[in-house]
Amino acid sequence: MSGLNAFQILNGITFAALLFIVASGFTLIFGLLRIVNLAHGALYLFGGYIGYTVASTSGNFALGTLAAMVVVALLGIVLDQGLLRFVRGYELRQVLLTLGVAFILNDLALVIWGGDTFTVPTPEFLRGAVQFAGLFYPKYRLFVLVLGILVFILLWLLVNKTRLGALIRAGVDDAETVQAMGINIRRVFLATFMLGAALAGLGGAVGGAFLTLYPSADAEILVFSLAVVIIGGRGSLVGAAVGALMVGLLNTVGQVMFPELAYFVIFGPMALILAFRPLGLFGRTA
Amino acid sequence: MSDRSLAAAEPATAPRGSGMRLAIIAAGALFFAVLPHLLPTYQISVATEVLIFAVLAMSIDILAGYTGRTPLGHGAIFGVSTYVVVYWTTVMGGSPWAGMLLGVVAATIVGAIFALLAIRTSGVYFLLLTLALGMIVWGVCLRWTSVTGGENGLRGSVRPEWLSDHLTFYYVVLVAVAVITLVMWRFVNSPFGLTLRGIRDSESRMRSLGYNVPMHLFIAFTASGFFAGIAGAIYAMFNDFVSPSTVALAQSVEGLLMAITGGIGTLFGAFIGAAAIIGLENLVSLYTERWQTVLGLMFVVIMIFAPEGIVGRARMLFRRGR
Numbered sequence: 341m342s343g344l345n346a347f348q349i350l351n352g353i354t355f356a357a358l359l360f361i362v363a364s365g366f367t368l369i370f371g372l373l374r375i376v377n378l379a380h381g382a383l384y385l386f387g388g389y390i391g392y393t394v395a396s397t398s399g400n401f402a403l404g405t406l407a408a409m410v411v412v413a414l415l416g417i418v419l420d421q422g423l424l425r426f427v428r429g430y431e432l433r434q435v436l437l438t439l440g441v442a443f444i445l446n447d448l449a450l451v452i453w454g455g456d457t458f459t460v461p462t463p464e465f466l467r468g469a470v471q472f473a474g475l476f477y478p479k480y481r482l483f484v485l486v487l488g489i490l491v492f493i494l495l496w497l498l499v500n501k502t503r504l505g506a507l508i509r510a511g512v513d514d515a516e517t518v519q520a521m522g523i524n525i526r527r528v529f530l531a532t533f534m535l536g537a538a539l540a541g542l543g544g545a546v547g548g549a550f551l552t553l554y555p556s557a558d559a560e561i562l563v564f565s566l567a568v569v570i571i572g573g574r575g576s577l578v579g580a581a582v583g584a585l586m587v588g589l590l591n592t593v594g595q596v597m598f599p600e601l602a603y604f605v606i607f608g609p610m611a612l613i614l615a616f617r618p619l620g621l622f623g624r625t626a
Numbered sequence: 627m628s629d630r631s632l633a634a635a636e637p638a639t640a641p642r643g644s645g646m647r648l649a650i651i652a653a654g655a656l657f658f659a660v661l662p663h664l665l666p667t668y669q670i671s672v673a674t675e676v677l678i679f680a681v682l683a684m685s686i687d688i689l690a691g692y693t694g695r696t697p698l699g700h701g702a703i704f705g706v707s708t709y710v711v712v713y714w715t716t717v718m719g720g721s722p723w724a725g726m727l728l729g730v731v732a733a734t735i736v737g738a739i740f741a742l743l744a745i746r747t748s749g750v751y752f753l754l755l756t757l758a759l760g761m762i763v764w765g766v767c768l769r770w771t772s773v774t775g776g777e778n779g780l781r782g783s784v785r786p787e788w789l790s791d792h793l794t795f796y797y798v799v800l801v802a803v804a805v806i807t808l809v810m811w812r813f814v815n816s817p818f819g820l821t822l823r824g825i826r827d828s829e830s831r832m833r834s835l836g837y838n839v840p841m842h843l844f845i846a847f848t849a850s851g852f853f854a855g856i857a858g859a860i861y862a863m864f865n866d867f868v869s870p871s872t873v874a875l876a877q878s879v880e881g882l883l884m885a886i887t888g889g890i891g892t893l894f895g896a897f898i899g900a901a902a903i904i905g906l907e908n909l910v911s912l913y914t915e916r917w918q919t920v921l922g923l924m925f926v927v928i929m930i931f932a933p934e935g936i937v938g939r940a941r942m943l944f945r946r947g948r
Contacts, residue, residue, distance in 0.1 A: 376750050426930045431750050432696055433929045436886070439879060440925025447918040559875060563761045566754055600772075603765025607758055611743045614755055618747050 346475055348592050354481040356588025357488025358547045362561055363568035364495055364580045365539030371575015372511050372532045374431060379419060379438040380540050381562025382445035387412045387544025388553040389453045392460045395545070401463045408545035409538040415445075416537025420530060442558070450555050460548040480550055487546060488584075491539070495577055508532055512575050564591075567610050573623025582621060654897065655804065662796050670792045671864075672908055676900045677796075677803045678860050683884035683896035684810050685853035690882070691891030692814050693846050694826035695752045699740060699760030701877025703851045705868070706763060707733035707858030709774060712782035712868045722784045726859040733858055736763070737851015738844075745843040748829075760878055768870040779869025784862050799860060806856055807894075813849065814893060822846050883925060889935030898936050 366380045377383075387408035395404025419441060427433040466483050469476040499505040507528045510518045519525045543561070544553075551557070567587050572579025587606055594605030613621065658677070662670045682704050690696040707729035714725035744755045767774045774780065789795045813819055824832045825839055833839050862868065871877070884903050888895025903924075910920050932939050 374750075376754060423926060423930070430933070432753070433933050435750055435753060436882075437926055437929040440922040440929065443879075443918050443922030443925070445922075447916055447922065450918075451916070563758065566758055570751075570754060570758065600770045601766060602769060603762050607762040607765075610758065611755070611762075614751075615743050615746065618751060 346473070347477065348596055349589070350475075350477055351481070352589040352592030353585070354485045354488075354588075355591060356584045357485045358543060358551070359564055359568055359588055360488050360581055360584035361491050361546065362540055362543035363565040363572075363584055364491065364577060365536035365543070366565045367569045367572065367575055367577070367580045368495075368508075368532055368539075369536040370569060372508055373529050374434075375424065375438070375533075376431075376435045377419075377438050377536070378435060378562065379441040379445060380536075380565060381558035381560075382442040382449070383412050383415060383537050383540035384544040384547070384561050385449055385553065385555075385558035386415065386445060387541030388460065388548030388557070389449055389458070389544070390541070391545025391548055392458045392553060393453075396461050399461075401461065401466075401549075404460060405542060405545040408541040410541075412541025412544070413534040413538040416534050417530065419537075420533045442562070446555065446558055449558075453553075455555050458548065458553045459550075460545055460553070462549045478550075484546055484550065491542075492577065492581055499577060504528065504531065564606075567606055569620070571610050571613055571620055573617075573620025576620070576622035579620060579622030651894065654894065658800055658897075662793055667792060669908075670796050672904060674792075674796050674799050674864055676897070676904050677799050678857055678864055679881065679884060679904060680897045680900040681803055681806055681857035681860070682854055682881045683888065683900050684807065684893055685850045685857065686881050686885045687888075687890060687893055687896055688810065688814060688846060688850040688853065690885055691893070692819060692822045692826060693843060695744075695748055695843070696882065696890075697744075697756040697847075697850075698753050698875070698878050698882060699756035699758075699763075700850070700854050700881050701875065701879070702760035702763035702873045703733050703737050703740070703854040704858035704861070704881070705767070705873030705877060706736050707855040708862040708865070708868045708872050709767065709780070711784060711859050711862035712780045712866075713773070715784045716780060716782040722786060722863065725784065726863070729859040729862065730852065730855040733855020734848060734852040737854065738848045740851065741844045741847030745840055745847060757875065757878070760873070760875065764870055764873050764875070767873050774870075777870060779867060779872075782862070782866050782868070784866050785864075789863070795864075799864070802860065806853065810853060811893060818842070818845070879925075880921070883921070883928075885935075886928060886933070887924070887935055889937035889939070889941075892935070892937040892941075895935055895937035902936070 362380070362384055366377065369375055369377050369380075390411050391404040391408035393404075394407040395401050398404065419438070423437060423441065424434060427437055462480050466480045469478050470482065471477075497505075499508060507518065507523060507525075511525055511528055511532075515525050518528075547561070564587055568580055568583035570583075571586055572581070572583030586609070590606045590609060591602065594602035598605055617623070658673075661673050665673060682700065686697060686700050710729040710732045711722070711725040714720045714728055715722050740756060740759050743759065744752055747755055768776060770776075785795070789798060814822070821832065821837055821842055824835075824837070825842060829839055861872075865872075880903060884899035885896055886899070887902050888897065888899030903921075906920065906924075907917055910917050914920075928935070934942065
């Protein structure tokens with residue numbers, strides 16, 4: 341058993357940044373629409389594969405990432421308008437429906453891209469390592485950390501400083517009243533759903549470059565996102581950030597110190613938190 | 627009918643319907659008794675599988691249908707039992723019967739631990755928490771290679787010699803499943819089971835009537851884990867092999883889909899659900915490898931068009947016709 345070093349802690353933090361990108365989309369949809377989108381992991385995987393295909397054919401990482409976000413946001417529209425509209429208001433039916441969609445999308449990805457492992461190609465200037473404080477660290481992982489922080493700031497500004505954000509916050513508290521005030525809450529819902537899905541796509545393209553993409557990656561990232569949102573609380577951005585940091589670091593601790601029980605190290609604390617705060621650290625009653 | 631539960635509106639126990647119900651149950655039992663003689667030999671094991679998974683689906687139904695809490699981690703409880711049985715008989719070299727006993731005990735303990743953590747939640751949170759708890763079990767089974775064999779799983783020789791014949795094994799399983807089904811039926815129709823339905827319909831009212839709601843939920847969950855463990859132990863004998871896919875999310879999902887297809891809150895619907903899903907799985911695999919897509923499509927279609935399941939839908943039509 342070896343102790344933790346700075347390198348491993350940085351790995352945990354950069355992994356947390358990716359988790360935040362993915363889980364923030366999940367928690368936005370969960371918080372406003374009351375939909376637990378179990379297809380979120382599949383959207384991540386799709387985003388990753390599309391990012392891989394576009395980035396490796398065009399040779400442009402940014403283009404790949406953009407394509408991933410756009411395509412997955414469109415998938416989100418199809419899911420919301422094409423399927424979820426039929427089960428609105430039934431929480432459990434919504435969850436189980438998205439679970440079915442997750443199975444279909446996962447299988448579809450297997451048909452299109454096969455069972456091989458892919459890595460999204462990164463641009464030249466993000467390859468290699470930088471040296472600081474006596475430590476060689478991969479540039480790309482630092483880029484993910486910066487991106488995660490950037491996404492947090494942008495989402496925070498969006499939710500707290502814009503009209504759309506005000507509508508989203510009002511919708512979380514009381515969707516009916518917002519509608520009664522003459523706002524088309526369905527459009528706000530749809531925009532949120534697209535945004536949440538696009539974040540999954542972004543996570544897939546960015547994560548696919550250092551975690552690699554393979555057929556069961558969707559289930560893994562979904563379970564991590566679930567843990568983040570359960571710990572942080574539904575619909576809370578700060579909660580998602582704190583949850584992502586906890587899960588990312590616990591995952592590193594687990595892998596380094598108790599490799600055989602790594603899952604236990606993440607989900608044990610999660611189960612405990614939930615036992616004492618059923619709505620998560622930053623969750624509020626609806 | 628509360629929005630949170632998927633249960634079909636329950637008929638107030640109509641004395642007129644009970645004769646009808648007995649007739650249907652008798653017909654079902656008779657059907658399963660003569661079934662092996664109608665099937666080609668290789669499909670007898672498919673019928674055996676239906677019986678085993680019907681028990682898993684019923685154990686899920688105890689929670690989903692009678693307490694209004696839909697679990698998504700029962701595949702893990704089921705699989706823990708399977709792991710214990712296979713490990714005990716092959717690695718430890720013990721007898722299969724003691725192994726099955728240990729498997730059921732282990733599953734009951736896992737069920738009790740899940741219950742302790744999950745009973746404070748309801749609705750979507752309950753589903754998510756049981757899902758995450760099930761994933762822990764899966765992760766441990768996958769990574770704890772020295773005990774579980776990791777991804778390769780454990781191959782066993784659980785089934786005793788005298789049960790190696792498909793037909794004999796089918797009938798032994800049938801008798802066991804019949805007994806377990808009777809016990810579960812007694813359980814959900816006991817005063818305790820009625821209290822559970824009361825909790826499903828209005829938790830606050832049951833609490834103010836003086837019922838200890840958390841204790842009832844804990845016992846219901848633990849009992850449900852016990853029954854899932856029995857199904858897992860029989861599955862160990864049926865399959866003689868266990869791997870992480872036995873405890874994976876897909877297993878919990880399939881079990882829940884069987885319970886839903888049959889009709890949540892109908893208990894016996896589980897047999898129809900299990901037969902429909904396993905039959906379809908075998909049929910689909912003849913033509914295509916896209917079973918997962920079919921499973922996903924079934925979930926989507928059932929959730930949109932018939933969330934009350936086959937038996938629930940039949941009941942509704944029957945009542946409307948009267």
